[in-house]
Amino acid sequence: MTTPLRGVRRAGSAALLAELADLADVLALRAALERERPEGVRELVAAARTLLVTYDPAVTGQDRLSRTVAERAAALPEQGGPATQETDYDTLVVPVRYDGPDLADVAELTGRTVREVIDRHTAPLYTVAFAGFMPGFGYLVGTDPVLHLPRRSEPRTAVPAGSVAVAGGFTGVYPRSSPGGWQLLGSTDVPLWDEDRTPPALLVPGRTVRFEETT
Template identity: 50%
Template sequence: MRLRRCGDDAVLVEVDSLGEVEAVRAAVAAANLPNLVELVPAARTVLVAAGPGTVSEVRRVLAGADLTHQPEAVGDEVVIGVRYDGPDLDLVAETAGLTTAEVVDLHTGADYRVAFCGFAPGFAYLTGLPEPLRQPRLDSPRTKVPAGSVGVAGEFTAAYPRATPGGWRLIGRTDAPLFDPRRPTPALLTPGDRVRFEAVR
Protein backbone atom coordinates (compact mmCIF):
# COMPACT_ATOMS: atom_id res chain seq x y z
CA MET A 1 0.00 0.00 0.00
CA ARG A 2 1.29 3.44 -0.94
CA LEU A 3 -0.02 6.84 0.10
CA ARG A 4 0.50 9.84 -2.18
CA ARG A 5 -0.38 13.38 -1.18
CA CYS A 6 -2.81 15.13 -3.54
CA GLY A 7 -2.69 18.83 -2.80
CA ASP A 8 -3.08 20.07 0.77
CA ASP A 9 -6.19 18.17 1.83
CA ALA A 10 -6.29 14.84 0.00
CA VAL A 11 -4.36 11.60 -0.22
CA LEU A 12 -4.37 8.87 -2.89
CA VAL A 13 -4.12 5.36 -1.46
CA GLU A 14 -2.63 2.92 -3.97
CA VAL A 15 -3.23 -0.82 -3.48
CA ASP A 16 -2.87 -4.01 -5.50
CA SER A 17 -6.40 -5.36 -5.95
CA LEU A 18 -10.09 -4.53 -6.02
CA GLY A 19 -10.51 -6.37 -2.74
CA GLU A 20 -7.98 -4.06 -1.10
CA VAL A 21 -9.71 -1.03 -2.63
CA GLU A 22 -12.97 -2.08 -0.97
CA ALA A 23 -11.21 -2.76 2.34
CA VAL A 24 -9.62 0.72 2.28
CA ARG A 25 -12.90 2.39 1.28
CA ALA A 26 -14.82 0.59 4.02
CA ALA A 27 -12.20 1.29 6.70
CA VAL A 28 -12.03 5.01 5.92
CA ALA A 29 -15.82 5.32 5.65
CA ALA A 30 -16.26 3.62 9.03
CA ALA A 31 -13.66 5.86 10.71
CA ASN A 32 -15.87 8.98 10.44
CA LEU A 33 -12.92 11.22 9.66
CA PRO A 34 -13.58 14.85 10.55
CA ASN A 35 -14.18 17.06 7.54
CA LEU A 36 -14.36 14.15 5.12
CA VAL A 37 -15.28 15.73 1.77
CA GLU A 38 -15.07 12.85 -0.66
CA LEU A 39 -14.13 9.18 -0.84
CA VAL A 40 -13.49 8.02 -4.41
CA PRO A 41 -12.60 4.36 -5.06
CA ALA A 42 -11.23 3.23 -8.43
CA ALA A 43 -9.74 0.00 -9.80
CA ARG A 44 -6.54 0.17 -7.70
CA THR A 45 -6.78 3.43 -5.76
CA VAL A 46 -8.91 5.30 -3.24
CA LEU A 47 -8.85 9.10 -3.13
CA VAL A 48 -9.58 10.49 0.33
CA ALA A 49 -10.31 14.22 0.41
CA ALA A 50 -10.75 15.80 3.83
CA GLY A 51 -9.45 18.67 5.90
CA PRO A 52 -5.96 19.43 7.17
CA GLY A 53 -4.07 16.42 8.50
CA THR A 54 -5.71 14.02 6.06
CA VAL A 55 -2.54 12.04 5.37
CA SER A 56 -1.79 11.36 9.03
CA GLU A 57 -5.43 10.51 9.78
CA VAL A 58 -5.62 8.07 6.88
CA ARG A 59 -2.33 6.48 7.95
CA ARG A 60 -3.74 5.99 11.44
CA VAL A 61 -6.95 4.41 10.13
CA LEU A 62 -5.20 2.07 7.71
CA ALA A 63 -2.54 1.02 10.22
CA GLY A 64 -5.20 -1.02 11.99
CA ALA A 65 -7.13 -2.14 8.91
CA ASP A 66 -6.99 -5.71 7.60
CA LEU A 67 -6.71 -5.25 3.85
CA THR A 68 -6.87 -8.99 3.23
CA HIS A 69 -10.41 -9.18 4.63
CA GLN A 70 -13.29 -8.47 2.27
CA PRO A 71 -15.78 -6.37 4.29
CA GLU A 72 -19.45 -7.23 4.29
CA ALA A 73 -21.54 -5.23 1.84
CA VAL A 74 -23.44 -2.65 3.86
CA GLY A 75 -24.84 -0.41 1.13
CA ASP A 76 -28.37 -0.36 -0.17
CA GLU A 77 -29.60 -3.25 -2.31
CA VAL A 78 -30.78 -2.13 -5.72
CA VAL A 79 -32.74 -4.47 -7.99
CA ILE A 80 -32.46 -3.70 -11.70
CA GLY A 81 -34.88 -5.21 -14.20
CA VAL A 82 -33.26 -6.36 -17.44
CA ARG A 83 -34.64 -7.57 -20.77
CA TYR A 84 -32.07 -10.13 -21.84
CA ASP A 85 -32.11 -9.52 -25.58
CA GLY A 86 -28.71 -7.92 -26.12
CA PRO A 87 -26.88 -8.18 -29.45
CA ASP A 88 -23.99 -10.12 -27.88
CA LEU A 89 -26.05 -12.56 -25.81
CA ASP A 90 -25.42 -15.40 -28.26
CA LEU A 91 -21.69 -14.58 -28.39
CA VAL A 92 -21.42 -14.62 -24.60
CA ALA A 93 -23.28 -17.94 -24.45
CA GLU A 94 -21.12 -19.50 -27.16
CA THR A 95 -17.88 -18.29 -25.56
CA ALA A 96 -18.97 -19.63 -22.16
CA GLY A 97 -20.22 -22.94 -23.59
CA LEU A 98 -23.72 -22.23 -22.26
CA THR A 99 -27.20 -21.69 -23.58
CA THR A 100 -28.58 -18.16 -23.55
CA ALA A 101 -31.00 -19.22 -20.81
CA GLU A 102 -28.06 -20.37 -18.68
CA VAL A 103 -26.33 -17.03 -19.24
CA VAL A 104 -29.44 -15.25 -17.98
CA ASP A 105 -29.69 -17.58 -14.98
CA LEU A 106 -26.05 -16.97 -14.07
CA HIS A 107 -26.30 -13.21 -14.48
CA THR A 108 -29.50 -12.89 -12.45
CA GLY A 109 -28.42 -15.43 -9.83
CA ALA A 110 -25.31 -13.55 -8.70
CA ASP A 111 -24.97 -10.93 -5.98
CA TYR A 112 -23.04 -7.88 -7.14
CA ARG A 113 -21.36 -4.98 -5.41
CA VAL A 114 -20.55 -1.54 -6.80
CA ALA A 115 -16.76 -1.41 -6.70
CA PHE A 116 -16.37 2.06 -8.17
CA CYS A 117 -17.91 4.49 -10.65
CA GLY A 118 -16.35 6.14 -13.67
CA PHE A 119 -16.15 6.37 -17.46
CA ALA A 120 -19.43 8.34 -17.55
CA PRO A 121 -21.68 9.84 -14.84
CA GLY A 122 -23.63 7.03 -13.21
CA PHE A 123 -21.58 4.22 -14.81
CA ALA A 124 -20.98 1.70 -11.99
CA TYR A 125 -18.47 -1.15 -12.23
CA LEU A 126 -20.02 -4.17 -10.50
CA THR A 127 -18.00 -7.08 -9.13
CA GLY A 128 -19.37 -10.56 -8.47
CA LEU A 129 -19.74 -11.65 -12.10
CA PRO A 130 -19.76 -15.48 -12.37
CA GLU A 131 -16.57 -16.88 -13.88
CA PRO A 132 -18.09 -18.19 -17.16
CA LEU A 133 -19.38 -14.70 -17.97
CA ARG A 134 -15.97 -13.05 -17.49
CA GLN A 135 -15.10 -12.42 -21.11
CA PRO A 136 -12.96 -9.95 -23.05
CA ARG A 137 -14.27 -6.77 -24.59
CA LEU A 138 -15.26 -6.82 -28.24
CA ASP A 139 -12.39 -6.74 -30.74
CA SER A 140 -13.95 -3.66 -32.33
CA PRO A 141 -15.81 -1.31 -29.93
CA ARG A 142 -19.15 0.15 -30.95
CA THR A 143 -19.22 3.84 -31.74
CA LYS A 144 -22.55 4.14 -29.90
CA VAL A 145 -23.94 1.87 -27.20
CA PRO A 146 -27.60 2.66 -26.43
CA ALA A 147 -28.46 4.03 -23.00
CA GLY A 148 -29.61 1.27 -20.65
CA SER A 149 -27.50 -1.44 -22.27
CA VAL A 150 -26.28 -4.09 -19.82
CA GLY A 151 -22.93 -5.65 -20.60
CA VAL A 152 -20.03 -7.73 -19.36
CA ALA A 153 -16.29 -7.17 -19.73
CA GLY A 154 -13.51 -8.90 -17.83
CA GLU A 155 -14.52 -9.30 -14.20
CA PHE A 156 -17.21 -6.61 -14.35
CA THR A 157 -20.81 -6.14 -15.37
CA ALA A 158 -22.46 -2.76 -15.80
CA ALA A 159 -25.33 -0.81 -17.31
CA TYR A 160 -24.71 2.20 -19.54
CA PRO A 161 -26.50 5.26 -18.13
CA ARG A 162 -26.38 7.10 -21.46
CA ALA A 163 -25.44 6.47 -25.06
CA THR A 164 -21.64 6.36 -25.41
CA PRO A 165 -19.00 4.43 -27.34
CA GLY A 166 -18.12 1.13 -25.72
CA GLY A 167 -16.64 -2.30 -26.21
CA TRP A 168 -18.46 -4.37 -23.60
CA ARG A 169 -20.42 -7.46 -24.66
CA LEU A 170 -24.08 -6.46 -24.44
CA ILE A 171 -26.48 -9.06 -23.05
CA GLY A 172 -29.56 -6.96 -22.27
CA ARG A 173 -31.10 -3.57 -21.56
CA THR A 174 -32.76 -1.83 -18.65
CA ASP A 175 -35.11 1.11 -18.18
CA ALA A 176 -33.74 1.83 -14.69
CA PRO A 177 -32.98 5.55 -14.16
CA LEU A 178 -29.24 5.10 -13.75
CA PHE A 179 -28.40 8.81 -13.67
CA ASP A 180 -30.60 11.86 -13.20
CA PRO A 181 -28.91 15.17 -12.30
CA ARG A 182 -32.23 16.46 -10.89
CA ARG A 183 -32.19 13.92 -8.04
CA PRO A 184 -30.51 14.72 -4.70
CA THR A 185 -28.22 11.76 -5.43
CA PRO A 186 -27.97 11.74 -9.25
CA ALA A 187 -26.42 8.27 -9.61
CA LEU A 188 -28.66 5.29 -8.86
CA LEU A 189 -25.63 3.18 -7.90
CA THR A 190 -22.82 4.28 -5.60
CA PRO A 191 -19.74 2.42 -4.29
CA GLY A 192 -20.63 -0.17 -1.68
CA ASP A 193 -24.20 -0.70 -2.93
CA ARG A 194 -25.41 -4.27 -3.48
CA VAL A 195 -27.05 -5.01 -6.81
CA ARG A 196 -29.19 -7.80 -8.22
CA PHE A 197 -30.44 -8.16 -11.77
CA GLU A 198 -33.91 -9.48 -12.45
CA ALA A 199 -35.13 -10.76 -15.81
CA VAL A 200 -38.21 -8.92 -17.13
CA ARG A 201 -40.17 -9.19 -20.36
Protein backbone atom coordinates in the same frame (compact mmCIF):
# COMPACT_ATOMS: atom_id res chain seq x y z
CA MET B 1 0.96 -6.72 11.58
CA THR B 2 0.24 -6.87 7.86
CA THR B 3 -1.33 -4.04 5.95
CA PRO B 4 -3.23 -4.24 2.66
CA LEU B 5 -1.63 -0.92 1.68
CA ARG B 6 0.87 -1.35 -1.17
CA GLY B 7 1.92 2.26 -1.32
CA VAL B 8 0.85 5.88 -1.18
CA ARG B 9 1.67 8.13 -4.13
CA ARG B 10 1.39 11.89 -4.47
CA ALA B 11 -1.20 13.04 -7.01
CA GLY B 12 -0.35 16.72 -7.14
CA SER B 13 -0.66 19.40 -4.49
CA ALA B 14 -4.07 18.36 -3.18
CA ALA B 15 -4.47 14.59 -3.56
CA LEU B 16 -2.87 11.25 -2.86
CA LEU B 17 -3.38 7.83 -4.41
CA ALA B 18 -3.46 4.87 -2.05
CA GLU B 19 -2.59 1.57 -3.73
CA LEU B 20 -4.10 -1.63 -2.37
CA ALA B 21 -3.89 -5.32 -3.11
CA ASP B 22 -7.42 -5.71 -4.43
CA LEU B 23 -10.86 -4.16 -4.71
CA ALA B 24 -12.09 -5.57 -1.38
CA ASP B 25 -9.26 -3.75 0.40
CA VAL B 26 -10.02 -0.54 -1.55
CA LEU B 27 -13.65 -0.67 -0.44
CA ALA B 28 -12.71 -1.47 3.16
CA LEU B 29 -10.31 1.47 3.31
CA ARG B 30 -12.87 3.78 1.72
CA ALA B 31 -15.47 2.68 4.28
CA ALA B 32 -13.00 3.25 7.13
CA LEU B 33 -12.16 6.77 5.87
CA GLU B 34 -15.83 7.58 5.31
CA ARG B 35 -16.85 6.48 8.78
CA GLU B 36 -14.47 8.99 10.27
CA ARG B 37 -13.24 11.49 7.69
CA PRO B 38 -9.73 12.76 8.40
CA GLU B 39 -9.62 16.53 8.68
CA GLY B 40 -9.30 18.30 5.32
CA VAL B 41 -10.40 15.34 3.16
CA ARG B 42 -12.58 16.48 0.26
CA GLU B 43 -13.42 13.42 -1.82
CA LEU B 44 -12.75 9.68 -2.02
CA VAL B 45 -12.67 8.07 -5.47
CA ALA B 46 -12.44 4.28 -5.35
CA ALA B 47 -11.28 2.23 -8.34
CA ALA B 48 -10.17 -1.36 -8.93
CA ARG B 49 -6.88 -1.19 -6.98
CA THR B 50 -6.62 2.39 -5.80
CA LEU B 51 -8.33 4.96 -3.64
CA LEU B 52 -7.84 8.59 -4.63
CA VAL B 53 -8.07 10.92 -1.63
CA THR B 54 -8.36 14.62 -2.44
CA TYR B 55 -7.83 17.19 0.29
CA ASP B 56 -7.71 20.86 1.14
CA PRO B 57 -3.99 21.71 1.28
CA ALA B 58 -4.76 24.60 3.64
CA VAL B 59 -6.00 22.11 6.24
CA THR B 60 -3.83 19.01 5.83
CA GLY B 61 -0.80 17.87 3.85
CA GLN B 62 0.67 14.97 1.93
CA ASP B 63 2.79 13.59 4.78
CA ARG B 64 0.17 13.96 7.47
CA LEU B 65 -2.64 12.45 5.40
CA SER B 66 -0.37 9.63 4.14
CA ARG B 67 0.32 8.68 7.76
CA THR B 68 -3.39 8.72 8.60
CA VAL B 69 -4.22 6.59 5.55
CA ALA B 70 -1.46 4.11 6.47
CA GLU B 71 -2.77 3.88 10.04
CA ARG B 72 -6.33 3.31 8.90
CA ALA B 73 -5.20 0.68 6.38
CA ALA B 74 -3.16 -1.16 9.02
CA ALA B 75 -6.18 -1.21 11.32
CA LEU B 76 -8.40 -2.93 8.74
CA PRO B 77 -9.39 -6.51 9.53
CA GLU B 78 -7.43 -9.21 7.70
CA GLN B 79 -8.84 -10.22 4.29
CA GLY B 80 -10.30 -6.76 3.86
CA GLY B 81 -13.76 -7.91 4.87
CA PRO B 82 -16.74 -8.28 2.58
CA ALA B 83 -17.20 -5.94 -0.37
CA THR B 84 -20.70 -5.14 0.85
CA GLN B 85 -20.90 -2.03 3.00
CA GLU B 86 -23.64 -0.88 5.25
CA THR B 87 -25.84 1.53 3.35
CA ASP B 88 -29.29 3.04 3.77
CA TYR B 89 -30.44 1.32 0.59
CA ASP B 90 -32.34 -1.89 0.05
CA THR B 91 -31.36 -4.24 -2.75
CA LEU B 92 -32.10 -2.72 -6.15
CA VAL B 93 -33.86 -5.16 -8.50
CA VAL B 94 -33.17 -4.34 -12.15
CA PRO B 95 -35.45 -6.02 -14.73
CA VAL B 96 -33.40 -6.92 -17.80
CA ARG B 97 -34.39 -8.06 -21.28
CA TYR B 98 -31.56 -10.44 -22.17
CA ASP B 99 -31.49 -9.57 -25.86
CA GLY B 100 -28.09 -7.85 -26.07
CA PRO B 101 -26.15 -7.89 -29.36
CA ASP B 102 -23.20 -9.65 -27.69
CA LEU B 103 -25.19 -12.38 -25.94
CA ALA B 104 -24.47 -15.00 -28.62
CA ASP B 105 -20.76 -14.04 -28.72
CA VAL B 106 -20.55 -14.31 -24.94
CA ALA B 107 -22.13 -17.76 -25.05
CA GLU B 108 -19.61 -18.83 -27.65
CA LEU B 109 -16.64 -17.26 -25.82
CA THR B 110 -17.58 -19.03 -22.59
CA GLY B 111 -18.62 -22.31 -24.21
CA ARG B 112 -22.07 -22.12 -22.60
CA THR B 113 -25.58 -21.87 -23.92
CA VAL B 114 -27.34 -18.51 -24.02
CA ARG B 115 -29.72 -19.88 -21.38
CA GLU B 116 -26.84 -20.65 -19.06
CA VAL B 117 -25.26 -17.22 -19.59
CA ILE B 118 -28.55 -15.60 -18.56
CA ASP B 119 -28.92 -17.89 -15.54
CA ARG B 120 -25.36 -17.15 -14.43
CA HIS B 121 -25.92 -13.43 -14.79
CA THR B 122 -29.21 -13.34 -12.86
CA ALA B 123 -28.02 -15.63 -10.03
CA PRO B 124 -25.60 -13.47 -7.99
CA LEU B 125 -26.21 -10.66 -5.56
CA TYR B 126 -24.06 -7.82 -6.93
CA THR B 127 -22.58 -4.87 -5.07
CA VAL B 128 -21.83 -1.44 -6.55
CA ALA B 129 -18.09 -1.14 -5.94
CA PHE B 130 -17.48 2.31 -7.35
CA ALA B 131 -18.71 4.76 -9.99
CA GLY B 132 -16.93 6.44 -12.85
CA PHE B 133 -16.79 6.65 -16.62
CA MET B 134 -20.02 8.69 -16.75
CA PRO B 135 -22.55 9.99 -14.22
CA GLY B 136 -24.48 7.14 -12.69
CA PHE B 137 -22.34 4.36 -14.19
CA GLY B 138 -21.63 1.85 -11.42
CA TYR B 139 -18.98 -0.85 -11.49
CA LEU B 140 -20.71 -3.90 -9.96
CA VAL B 141 -18.80 -6.76 -8.37
CA GLY B 142 -20.17 -10.25 -7.90
CA THR B 143 -20.21 -11.32 -11.55
CA ASP B 144 -19.96 -15.10 -12.06
CA PRO B 145 -16.30 -15.93 -12.90
CA VAL B 146 -17.46 -17.65 -16.10
CA LEU B 147 -18.61 -14.20 -17.30
CA HIS B 148 -15.29 -12.47 -16.56
CA LEU B 149 -14.52 -11.41 -20.10
CA PRO B 150 -12.33 -8.72 -21.68
CA ARG B 151 -13.75 -5.69 -23.43
CA ARG B 152 -14.59 -6.06 -27.09
CA SER B 153 -11.53 -5.51 -29.28
CA GLU B 154 -13.41 -2.78 -31.15
CA PRO B 155 -15.46 -0.49 -28.93
CA ARG B 156 -18.87 0.59 -30.22
CA THR B 157 -19.29 4.26 -31.05
CA ALA B 158 -22.75 4.28 -29.46
CA VAL B 159 -23.94 1.87 -26.79
CA PRO B 160 -27.68 2.44 -26.19
CA ALA B 161 -28.88 3.81 -22.84
CA GLY B 162 -29.94 1.07 -20.43
CA SER B 163 -27.51 -1.52 -21.85
CA VAL B 164 -26.51 -4.14 -19.27
CA ALA B 165 -22.96 -5.28 -19.94
CA VAL B 166 -19.94 -7.16 -18.60
CA ALA B 167 -16.19 -6.55 -18.92
CA GLY B 168 -13.06 -7.00 -16.83
CA GLY B 169 -14.90 -8.93 -14.13
CA PHE B 170 -17.49 -6.17 -13.62
CA THR B 171 -21.11 -5.75 -14.61
CA GLY B 172 -22.30 -2.27 -15.57
CA VAL B 173 -25.38 -0.50 -16.89
CA TYR B 174 -25.05 2.46 -19.28
CA PRO B 175 -27.18 5.30 -17.85
CA ARG B 176 -27.24 6.96 -21.24
CA SER B 177 -25.97 6.37 -24.73
CA SER B 178 -22.20 6.62 -25.07
CA PRO B 179 -19.25 5.00 -26.79
CA GLY B 180 -18.29 1.79 -25.03
CA GLY B 181 -16.44 -1.49 -25.30
CA TRP B 182 -18.26 -3.73 -22.86
CA GLN B 183 -20.05 -6.94 -23.88
CA LEU B 184 -23.76 -6.15 -24.09
CA LEU B 185 -25.97 -8.85 -22.57
CA GLY B 186 -29.29 -7.02 -22.42
CA SER B 187 -31.11 -3.83 -21.59
CA THR B 188 -33.25 -2.25 -18.90
CA ASP B 189 -35.71 0.64 -18.73
CA VAL B 190 -34.79 1.60 -15.15
CA PRO B 191 -33.71 5.28 -15.16
CA LEU B 192 -30.30 5.11 -13.48
CA TRP B 193 -29.54 8.83 -13.40
CA ASP B 194 -31.95 11.64 -12.54
CA GLU B 195 -30.49 14.94 -11.43
CA ASP B 196 -33.80 16.03 -9.95
CA ARG B 197 -33.65 13.25 -7.37
CA THR B 198 -31.48 12.75 -4.32
CA PRO B 199 -29.17 11.02 -4.81
CA PRO B 200 -29.24 11.33 -8.60
CA ALA B 201 -27.78 7.82 -9.07
CA LEU B 202 -29.57 4.55 -8.28
CA LEU B 203 -26.27 2.66 -8.37
CA VAL B 204 -24.58 4.26 -5.36
CA PRO B 205 -21.38 2.65 -4.06
CA GLY B 206 -22.14 -0.09 -1.53
CA ARG B 207 -25.68 -0.83 -2.73
CA THR B 208 -26.60 -4.42 -3.53
CA VAL B 209 -28.23 -5.22 -6.87
CA ARG B 210 -30.00 -8.16 -8.49
CA PHE B 211 -30.77 -8.58 -12.18
CA GLU B 212 -34.11 -10.19 -13.00
CA GLU B 213 -34.99 -11.57 -16.42
CA THR B 214 -37.99 -9.96 -18.07
CA THR B 215 -39.40 -10.03 -21.56
